[in-house]
């Protein structure tokens with residue numbers, strides 16, 4: 001099964017994606033990790049990605065779409081997977097659509113996002129960068145969800161609960 005865990009930064013999608021991938025024993029693809037790894041390279045591309053990520057902006061649609069398409073091609077068509085971080089815009093879907101069977105959207109209020117991100121304290125979690133990330137992503141996520149409501153099974157999940165409660169709900173949907 002092809003599963004997308006979507007949500008704004010701080011919604012807990014990565015925590016849930018890791019847990020679910022372990023439980024189902026399927027590959028996990030996290031674009032944030034792939035891009036962070038690329039951003040450590042001392043070449044033009046690495047520096048460009050680092051610049052964008054440092055600002056909390058989105059990396060170019062065509063680049064991310066290409067990375068994901070390649071990754072899935074390498075894994076083979078029939079493999080199920082869990083995706084965390086892609087797509088973030090409809091333009092990315094137009095360039096490459098992983099054709100998810102199920103999409104989970106972890107819903108959370110803006111105030112709770114801020115609380116969680118400041119606690120997490122990653123280098124790109126400063127108030128200014130968080131605000132930028134949120135603004136860019138809220139707008140796009142609405143459109144991405146709209147697309148998948150027509151093209152996949154979409155489940156909205158209340159993400160202001162414990163990790164275990166959310167995990168159990170997601171797991172039950174998949175049975």
Ligand code: AMP
Pocket residue numbers: 009031032033035052053056057058059060061064084085086087088092133
């Ligand atoms: P994440 O760990 O998913 O919050 O991603 C961290 C950062 O990686 C984001 O703020 C973006 O700069 C970049 N990124 C991850 N996935 C994508 C994507 N699908 N499109 C564009 N940028 C992305």
